[in-house]
Amino acid sequence: MNTALVAGTAVDTRHWIGGRRVASADTFEDLSPIDGRPIARIARGGPEEADAAVAAAKAAFPAWAATPPADRARLLRAIADGVEKRLEELAIVETTDNGALIRSHRRGVMPRVAHNFRFFADYLEHELGHPDFETRGHRNHVTWDPAGVCALISPWNAPLMLATWKVAPALAAGNTVVLKPSEWSPLSASLLADIAADAGLPDGVLNVVQGIGEEAGAALVAHPDVRRISFTGSVPTAKVIARAAAANLTPLSLELGGKSPFVVFADADLDLAVANAVEQYDNAGQVCLSGTRLYVEESIRDEFVRRFLERAGQLKQGDPRDEATDIGPSIHPDHVSRVDGFVQRAKQAGAKVLLGGGPNTDLGGLYYRPTLFTDVDPHSEIATEEVFGPVLVLHTFRDEDEVVAAANDSAFGLAAMLFTGDPERAGRVAARLVAGTVWTNCFFVRDLRAPFGGARQSGIGREGGTWSFDFYCEVKNTVFAP
Numbered sequence: 001m002n003t004a005l006v007a008g009t010a011v012d013t014r015h016w017i018g019g020r021r022v023a024s025a026d027t028f029e030d031l032s033p034i035d036g037r038p039i040a041r042i043a044r045g046g047p048e049e050a051d052a053a054v055a056a057a058k059a060a061f062p063a064w065a066a067t068p069p070a071d072r073a074r075l076l077r078a079i080a081d082g083v084e085k086r087l088e089e090l091a092i093v094e095t096t097d098n099g100a101l102i103r104s105h106r107r108g109v110m111p112r113v114a115h116n117f118r119f120f121a122d123y124l125e126h127e128l129g130h131p132d133f134e135t136r137g138h139r140n141h142v143t144w145d146p147a148g149v150c151a152l153i154s155p156w157n158a159p160l161m162l163a164t165w166k167v168a169p170a171l172a173a174g175n176t177v178v179l180k181p182s183e184w185s186p187l188s189a190s191l192l193a194d195i196a197a198d199a200g201l202p203d204g205v206l207n208v209v210q211g212i213g214e215e216a217g218a219a220l221v222a223h224p225d226v227r228r229i230s231f232t233g234s235v236p237t238a239k240v241i242a243r244a245a246a247a248n249l250t251p252l253s254l255e256l257g258g259k260s261p262f263v264v265f266a267d268a269d270l271d272l273a274v275a276n277a278v279e280q281y282d283n284a285g286q287v288c289l290s291g292t293r294l295y296v297e298e299s300i301r302d303e304f305v306r307r308f309l310e311r312a313g314q315l316k317q318g319d320p321r322d323e324a325t326d327i328g329p330s331i332h333p334d335h336v337s338r339v340d341g342f343v344q345r346a347k348q349a350g351a352k353v354l355l356g357g358g359p360n361t362d363l364g365g366l367y368y369r370p371t372l373f374t375d376v377d378p379h380s381e382i383a384t385e386e387v388f389g390p391v392l393v394l395h396t397f398r399d400e401d402e403v404v405a406a407a408n409d410s411a412f413g414l415a416a417m418l419f420t421g422d423p424e425r426a427g428r429v430a431a432r433l434v435a436g437t438v439w440t441n442c443f444f445v446r447d448l449r450a451p452f453g454g455a456r457q458s459g460i461g462r463e464g465g466t467w468s469f470d471f472y473c474e475v476k477n478t479v480f481a482p
């Protein structure tokens with residue numbers, strides 16, 4: 001069986017290597033989080049498939065690197081068109097595979113996938129200048145030369161969006177790529193291979209190897225012909241990958257987890273703050289940026305909690321294919337056990353549950369109830385570690401110094417959100433927070449020209465706009481004598 005029929009769409013379950021579908025002797029099972037049922041058996045790649053894909057990418061590199069930027073940009077735009085043409089299929093396949101809401105896939109995520117390709121095509125053609133400057137009559141000329149074969153490793157929480165956030169700039173820059181999607185959400189990467197082939201992308205420029213992280217992923221990141229590794233995922237995996245990268249001194253970009261602070265001052269628009277706080281449950285809390293540490297100024301704590309519980313109580317949990325659903329399932333039974341482990345240990349440690357606190361048994365074990373804890377020791381596990389589920393902790397504070405110190409007292413530094421009616425305070429506090437992105441009086445406003453990445457254990461490097469080209473290229477300076 002080389003294809004699976006998923007919600008009416010035929011998805012090839014094999015690898016895509018050098019412009020051909022390639023099977024593996026072994027396969028693994030892909031479950032749908034909607035009901036925990038198997039939906040496909042996927043080719044289980046390992047060192048052999050990783051080798052073949054890197055070889056195909058290496059062979060395709062010289063011609064792709066030499067393709068004029070305008071032609072590369074045209075092909076990227078054709079991929080964007082293909083994504084838009086198949087948007088509904090991509091949305092339903094992704095929802096079936098990873099359980100995220102169909103309404104966000106239709107109106108947010110898949111349009112963003114197309115935008116990733118179009119944005120980097122435009123950026124390559126119109127924004128990435130070639131700064132020239134003079135030194136004692138000599139002319140310095142800076143170019144962004146493609147690096148070579150890039151290994152791209154992506155997670156399951158926003159599979160195609162995060163994969164294409166890597167694929168698009170890497171290809172725009174003139175590299176060839178091998179993408180290894182997560183084994184918990186392998187399907188959309190296979191559809192992307194079809195779309196890219198239909199768009200006319202030359203064989204070997206984009207390759208997809210399916211498989212388990214410790215097998216296919218490990219073989220890819222250890223490969224000596226790989227010139228860049230871009231990884232989005234968890235901190236423990238990043239440490240393993242960084243060790244593999246060290247062996248070949250392969251440059252790597254790491255987009256990792258978080259435990260972002262969400263700060264609400266007493267002078268904030270409380271309805272706005274509450275609406276955004278409840279949004280932290282989006283995608284069943286499986287969002288790296290999620291503001292899972294709520295810090296609310298003491299004087300408004302009771303009113304904040306009242307409005308938060310009222311609003312969170314209206315969230316509809318259920319089948320993510322239903323447009324009316326606000327919170328779907330968690331990705332996998334193992335992940336639910338992990339999330340529940342955090343929650344039960346927090347309860348045993350004396351944290352008070354204001355909302356939720358366990359799986360939604362009416363819907364089966366995969367749907368975890370939105371949960372809010374208070375009376376939490378700020379140094380306890382639940383207050384410091386990434387749960388990656390719909391679990392928030394509430395703290396209070398009395399002044400700016402106290403909340404800045406508490407917010408920054410974290411191993412992570414991916415994002416921070418702050419709500420205040422005082423623009424000066426917004427600027428002042430934002431400047432003191434340690435985070436790759438600070439959102440003031442808003443959340444998730446993203447411009448692909450902006451740098452994206454994390455401080456501390458939330459990652460290494462930044463992507464977006466020029467930062468993506470910096471990573472995927474050998475930036476070169478050529479000096480011309482007068």
Ligand code: NAD
Nearest residue numbers: 154155156181182213214217218233234237255256257288
């Ligand atoms: P994960 O680390 O378990 O896996 C991520 C990917 O790495 C998967 O494709 C997996 O197969 C692969 N992998 C696992 N072991 C590997 C190895 N030894 N060598 C090479 N590849 C290997 O992460 P996950 O559970 O899929 O994703 C959730 C995590 O991702 C969370 O920590 C979340 O915060 C983070 N995340 C970060 C961002 C960001 O932009 N900063 C975005 C989304 C998710």
